Structure formats: C-alpha cells, structure tokens
Amino acid sequence: MQYRMSELFLRTLRETPADAEAASHSLLIRAGYLRRAAAGSYTWLPLGLLALNKVTAVIREEMNRAGFQEVHFPALLPKEPYEATGRWSEYGPALFRLQDRRGADYLLAPTHEEMFTLLVKDLYSSYKDLPISLYQIQTKYRDEARPRAGLLRGREFVMKDSYSFDIDDAGLEVSYQKHRDAYQRTFDRLGIKYVIVSAQSGAMGGSASEEFLAPAQAGEDTFVLSEGGAANVEAIVIAPTAAINFDSLPAAQVHDTPSTATIDTLVEFSNSNPELRIDRSWSAADTLKNVVFKLTNQQGDVRALAIGVPGDREIDMRRLEAAVYPEVVSPFAEEDFAKHPKLVKGYIGPQALGLNSPSKIQYLVDPRISVGSSWITGANAAGKHVFNLVMGRDFQADGNIDVAEVQVGDNCLVPTGKVLELARGIEVGHIFQLGRKYAQALDLKVLNENGEQVTVTMGSYGIGVTRAVAVIAEQHHDEKGLRWPRSVTPVDVHLVIAGKDEPLFNGATKLAAELNQAGLSVIIDDRMGVSVGVKFNDAELIGIPTIIVIGKKYADGQVELRDRFAEQSIDVPIDEIVATVKQLS
Numbered sequence: 346m347q348y349r350m351s352e353l354f355l356r357t358l359r360e361t362p363a364d365a366e367a368a369s370h371s372l373l374i375r376a377g378y379l380r381r382a383a384a385g386s387y388t389w390l391p392l393g394l395l396a397l398n399k400v401t402a403v404i405r406e407e408m409n410r411a412g413f414q415e416v417h418f419p420a421l422l423p424k425e426p427y428e429a430t431g432r433w434s435e436y437g438p439a440l441f442r443l444q445d446r447r448g449a450d451y452l453l454a455p456t457h458e459e460m461f462t463l464l465v466k467d468l469y470s471s472y473k474d475l476p477i478s479l480y481q482i483q484t485k486y487r488d489e490a491r492p493r494a495g496l497l498r499g500r501e502f503v504m505k506d507s508y509s510f511d512i513d514d515a516g517l518e519v520s521y522q523k524h525r526d527a528y529q530r531t532f533d534r535l536g537i538k539y540v541i542v543s544a545q546s547g548a549m550g551g552s553a554s555e556e557f558l559a560p561a562q563a564g565e566d567t568f569v570l571s572e573g574g575a576a577n578v579e580a581i582v583i584a585p586t587a588a589i590n591f592d593s594l595p596a597a598q599v600h601d602t603p604s605t606a607t608i609d610t611l612v613e614f615s616n617s618n619p620e621l622r623i624d625r626s627w628s629a630a631d632t633l634k635n636v637v638f639k640l641t642n643q644q645g646d647v648r649a650l651a652i653g654v655p656g657d658r659e660i661d662m663r664r665l666e667a668a669v670y671p672e673v674v675s676p677f678a679e680e681d682f683a684k685h686p687k688l689v690k691g692y693i694g695p696q697a698l699g700l701n702s703p704s705k706i707q708y709l710v711d712p713r714i715s716v717g718s719s720w721i722t723g724a725n726a727a728g729k730h731v732f733n734l735v736m737g738r739d740f741q742a743d744g745n746i747d748v749a750e751v752q753v754g755d756n757c758l759v760p761t762g763k764v765l766e767l768a769r770g771i772e773v774g775h776i777f778q779l780g781r782k783y784a785q786a787l788d789l790k791v792l793n794e795n796g797e798q799v800t801v802t803m804g805s806y807g808i809g810v811t812r813a814v815a816v817i818a819e820q821h822h823d824e825k826g827l828r829w830p831r832s833v834t835p836v837d838v839h840l841v842i843a844g845k846d847e848p849l850f851n852g853a854t855k856l857a858a859e860l861n862q863a864g865l866s867v868i869i870d871d872r873m874g875v876s877v878g879v880k881f882n883d884a885e886l887i888g889i890p891t892i893i894v895i896g897k898k899y900a901d902g903q904v905e906l907r908d909r910f911a912e913q914s915i916d917v918p919i920d921e922i923v924a925t926v927k928q929l930s
C-alpha cells in the first residue's frame with residue numbers, strides 16, 4: 346500500500362491535548378491516530394486503524410498457532426445467563442444495562458464467560474470433545490468509574506478473550522500453561538516489555554491467576570519485585586512476625602498526651618518521657634493506628650470493620666478492597682461515629698474493639714501485630730494514649746488482615762523473600778484458572794470415561810488489544826514522537842520528499858512502487874507548500890521506524906536513510922535502498 350500525505354486523512358497537532366494523562370494518549374492524538382468520541386471511547390483514524398490491525402493480527406496468529414479456535418459473540422446480550430451466575434447484579438455500576446422495546450433487560454458485555462460456557466454446553470457432551478480452547482477478538486463495554494489516559498482505560502475497548510474447557514484439574518493446568526506460553530510469544534512479538542505477576546483474582550472468583558504487567562509510569566497497578574518473584578500488591582502475603590515472650594515487659598500505662606495529634610508528635614512526646622520505655626527509643630513503627638471502615642455487602646447490609654496497623658504505614662486501599670471483596674469499603678463518617686459513642690475519634694484503642702467488646706466491631710490486625718509485641722496506641726479517651734499495651738496480654742484481635750502498604754525491605758511469603766522494589770505497570774494481559782464456578786452455575790457437564798456426568802473446569806484469558814496499542818506507544822517513544830517496533834508499525838517506510846523539484850517527486854513515486862513490490866507499505870510525504878522541517882517533524886511524530894529522505898543527493902544517485910532506532914542517518918545508493926530497508930524489517 347501507498348499513502349500520500351497530501352491525501353491521507355490526518356492532522357498532526359503541535360500541542361499536547363489538555364486531557365492527556367499519559368504520553369501514549371498525547372502522542373496518539375497528536376500524531377493523528379485517534380480522536381476522542383466521548384468519555385472513554387475513541388475514533389480510530391486511518392493510521393491508528395493500521396496499527397490496531399497489526400497488533401490484532403499478531404495476537405490472532407499466536408492464538409491460532411497455539412491451536413485455539415476463533416469465534417465471535419455479539420456484544421449485546423440478554424441478562425439471563427448473567428443472572429444465573431450472579432454477575433447481573435455483582436458487576437455493579439460498571440455494567441452497561443439497557444432494555445429493548447418490549448422492556449426485556451440486556452447488557453453490553455464486559456466479558457463473556459457465560460456465553461462461552463453456554464456455547465460449549467450447547468454443542469459438547471463428552472470428555473472426548475475436550476480439551477477445547479476458544480477465543481474471540483471483540484468489543485467490550487465497561488462503565489469504568491475513571492476512564493483515563495485514552496486507550497489505557499476506556500469504556501468501549503477491544504479485548505481478546507479466550508476460554509479453556511477441561512475435564513479435570515490436570516487438563517486445566519496444561520491449558521493454562523499453553524495460554525501463558527502463547528501470551529509470552531505474543532507480547533514478545535508486539536515489542537511489549539512485561540513482568541508476569543501473581544494476581545488477586547478479584548471479581549472473577551477462582552484460584553490461580555497471573556497478570557502480564559507492562560512496566561510504565563502511567564500504570565495504575567503497583568507490583569512488587571521480591572527476592573523470590575513478582576506479584577501485584579493485592580496478591581502480596583506479608584510474613585507474620587513471630588510471637589515473643591512478654592513476661593518481662595512493663596505494665597501498660599495510660600498517659601495524658603497533650604498536642605500529639607500526629608504520629609510524629611506522639612513519638613516525640615514518648616521519647617521525651619524516658620520512663621515510658623527502657624530498652625530503646627520509640628519509633629513510628631511502635632505506634633498502633635486503628636482505622637475504622639464501613640463495609641457494605643451485596644445485599645446492602647452495612648457493618649463496621651476496625652483495622653490495626655503499625656503507625657509508620659498507611660492502609661493500602663487497593664489491598665483492602667481486594668481483601669474484603671465482594672464487600673465494598675467506604676469511610677467511617679461522622680454520623681457513624683455518632684452511632685458508636687465508645688469510639689473516640691483520634692484515640693481509638695484496641696480495648697474498645699473486637700467482636701467480644703461492647704462495640705462488637707470486628708477488629709483485625711496487621712500480621713506484624715503479633716503476640717508479645719508492645720504498642721503505643723489510643724486509650725479510648727480524648728487526649729490520652731496507652732503505652733506498653735501488649736498484644737496477647739492486654740488486648741486481642743479477631744484475626745489478621747494484610748492490607749498495609751508494602752514497603753521495600755518487607756518480608757513476604759508470596760512472592761517469597763524480601764521486597765526489593767515497588768514499580769508501576771499497566772495490565773495488558775490476564776490469565777486465570779476459573780475452575781468450576783461458571784460451569785456449575787450454568788450446568789456445563791460432560792460424560793466422563795465411566796459414563797458419569799462431571800462438571801467441566803475452565804480457564805479465562807484476556808488481552809487488552811486497544812490497551813496494547815497504547816502500551817506499545819507508552820514504551821516506545823522519545824521526545825520527538827512515537828517509535829513503532831517494526832513488528833507492528835502501521836506502515837513500513839515513511840518517504841519524505843525534501844524539495845520541490847519534479848525529479849524528486851518522480852523518483853519518490855518510483856521508489857514507493859519498488860518498496861511496495863518488495864512487500865513494504867509506504868507513506869509518501871508529497872505535500873506541496875509544506876516546509877521540509879515540518880515534514881521531518883511530522884515523520885518523527887508519526888513514528889514510522891524507517892524514514893527515507895529523497896532530496897539534494899538524489900541527483901547523485903543517493904537517498905538518506907533515517908532509522909528511528911539508530912543514532913545517525915546514512916546515505917544509501919538508490920539502487921540498494923530497497924534491499925537495505927528490507928533487511929531492517
């Protein structure tokens with residue numbers, strides 16, 4: 346194919362769009378790949394569509410290579426299958442629900458587990474039919490609370506979703522591994538750098554699950570690299586601190602602690618009163634902070650939950666949300682405190698908490714708050730704290746909850762070892778052993794070798810196709826613009842005509858035809874009345890990795906080759922340029 350800049354439907358922009366939160370978002374708009382249509386939905390312009398199609402083709406090839414078969418479902422679906430699995434209500438406000446003219450309920454599918462399960466149930470009935478893996482590349486709808494950063498979090502987006510069906514757990518393990526391998530190949534070919542992290546399965550309900558996270562500043566996920574592996578922060582398990590003997594610890598004492606509204610001032614106060622601790626000075630990690638939240642379950646029932654964490658860390662809301670799912674967390678407001686007069690805001694101590702306490706508020710503590718650990722904490726009276734309050738001696742908890750923010754140096758059980766680094770990433774793929782949840786809910790059974798009906802076990806596997814386009818842009822750009830990996834570049838060669846003379850135009854037309862002949866697609870910048878400087882800027886912004894400049898030296902039989910990945914441009918004889926470029930790609 347040849348695309349003439351003089352005709353191509355495209356306007357490049359010099360300015361960063363006001364709402365751009367990520368480099369990929371800004372560059373894809375500025376370089377003329379996308380236009381915003383509505384919140385979280387985008388129109389693909391010709392160049393954008395070429396890039397999307399390239400990405401889609403790589404994904405499809407790798408799915409086919411792995412032996413998965415492509416099908417295609419509608420996005421508009423009746424509610425009944427989603428009611429059978431509970432997701433019609435469970436999905437909450439993220440589900441686009443609508444009605445037809447007869448008043449029947451429909452949804453725009455956010456993901457298709459139900460439909461795939463029913464399809465296999467419709468056609469298959471024996472273990473001999475399994476295993477099978479099916480996939481589709483299809484538009485999904487989610488009314489995301491915070492659509493952001495262009496394609497990274499849309500409300501309408503393209504997903505590749507696959508589903509595996511097996512007779513037993515060993516089969517599922519094999520199917521899962523096949524998908525994992527196919528994903529690695531796919532992302533390698535797409536030029537996406539990624540880490541595979543263990544993940545919390547969240548709304549899908551099931552067991553083993555891993556995410557492919559593309560490290561990027563613009564990412565919304567935080568992952569942890571430890572000595573033993575990588576995991577999403579929601580999946581981290583902190584090693585509990587061992588119990589210690591508390592026989593020799595001093596008795597708990599309540600003290601007036603004026604002007605100690607913050608942890609820092611409290612620690613300072615404590616250390617200026619040396620009788621409060623003899624063995625060493627106090628630090629923020631010796632204070633016990635108790636925070637109360639409101640939890641609402643799917644029936645709408647509300648309860649309070651108090652969480653105790655060392656005062657040197659905050660509660661990580663994403664970890665908390667994942668830990669209490671499907672209950673939903675909200676802050677404990679003034680009116681909630683009013684209902685619990687025993688809770689003194691700012692001075693809540695463990696002795697006022699717990700299912701067996703008068704407040705009857707469940708009290709869960711961080712795994713570092715172990716038997717024998719000694720704390721400074723609220724004394725349940727305004728202006729007072731208690732010192733040397735010992736876990737297991739002076740207070741109890743109803744259990745552990747591991748939702749404090751993770752810090753470098755923390756000791757983990759999952760992934761094992763010390764936390765070395767915390768980084769941000771974009772989830773570009775997700776593989777997941779669903780198990781029998783959907784098969785059970787929708788009664789997908791087959792006959793086994795002994796003629797018995799057994800429930801099928803499933804996996805589900807997603808790739809964010811449109812998100813992947815943004816991830817590639819996020820990971821492959823420089824200050825001048827995009828820089829597509831050659832495997833997914835929308836066009837192979839950007840041919841800039843640097844001059845106004847007719848021989849240059851004729852030469853470019855001829856060269857473009859030769860490049861086409863060699864299987865390479867070309868953009869020709871044949872615009873009249875546009876300066877060479879503007880043409881170069883546009884070429885760099887658009888990001889085609891191979892730029893050929895046909896200019897002054899053409900008369901001497903030379904063109905200039907600019908490789909966006911190389912430091913310097915080189916002059917190449919015109920009769921060698923096609924072969925040279927061919928070698929690059």
Ligand code: ATP
Pocket residue numbers: 456487489496497498499500502504772773774775806807808809810811812
């Ligand atoms: P996230 O945590 O980012 O919301 P998710 O866990 O909801 O993702 P899945 O339901 O596993 O995602 O969907 C499979 C893949 O679809 C994700 O790995 C991601 O790449 C992509 N995806 C999910 N939500 C969006 C969205 N709103 N916009 C673009 N891509 C998305």
Ligand code: MG
Pocket residue numbers: none
């Ligand atoms: Mg999501």
